[in-house]
Amino acid sequence: MEEVRIKVPPGRIQIKEARCPNGCSLMDKNKLISSKPSIKVRISSRGASGLIYFNPFYGLFEYESELELHDGDIIEAHCPYCNVNLTSEEICGMCGVPMFAMHLEDGGELRACPKVGCKNHSLTIVDLDAQFAQYYDEERRPKM
Ligand SMILES: [Zn+2]
Ligand SMILES: [Zn+2]
Numbered sequence: 001m002e003e004v005r006i007k008v009p010p011g012r013i014q015i016k017e018a019r020c021p022n023g024c025s026l027m028d029k030n031k032l033i034s035s036k037p038s039i040k041v042r043i044s045s046r047g048a049s050g051l052i053y054f055n056p057f058y059g060l061f062e063y064e065s066e067l068e069l070h071d072g073d074i075i076e077a078h079c080p081y082c083n084v085n086l087t088s089e090e091i092c093g094m095c096g097v098p099m100f101a102m103h104l105e106d107g108g109e110l111r112a113c114p115k116v117g118c119k120n121h122s123l124t125i126v127d128l129d130a131q132f133a134q135y136y137d138e139e140r141r142p143k144m
Pocket of ligand 2: 092093094095096113114115118119120
């Protein structure tokens with residue numbers, strides 16, 4: 001399958017469904033960020049572990065974490081339900097550490113760098129489908 005990478009302006013795409021490789025939904029309807037269900041991941045850092053909730057709008061880099069995080073810390077990300085490690089094979093081009101990945105509906109992946117403070121997120125879409133074609137239309141619409 002062809003891998004399509006898209007760059008999108010921050011805050012324009014809401015991640016509505018993200019799953020671990022085993023299929024657990026990571027969306028938490030009880031923890032809203034920007035009034036939308038957040039993406040919940042279990043992380044560990046410096047020997048401690050806790051939950052982190054990401055803003056579901058792609059590119060906003062907002063999160064609420066049970067662990068206190070400092071710029072430069074490298075977290076390890078796991079599914080909060082089945083505990084599978086979310087580390088992917090892609091290396092962050094800015095930090096040189098493996099990024100973690102969440103599966104989106106329809107074959108896409110959302111990847112993020114585990115180093116706190118790094119803003120290297122990437123949205124990889126495998127098999128561009130109607131859902132994402134919609135976003136492209138959205139982007140082309142003139143701003144009001
Ligand atoms: Zn899982
Ligand atoms: Zn990085």
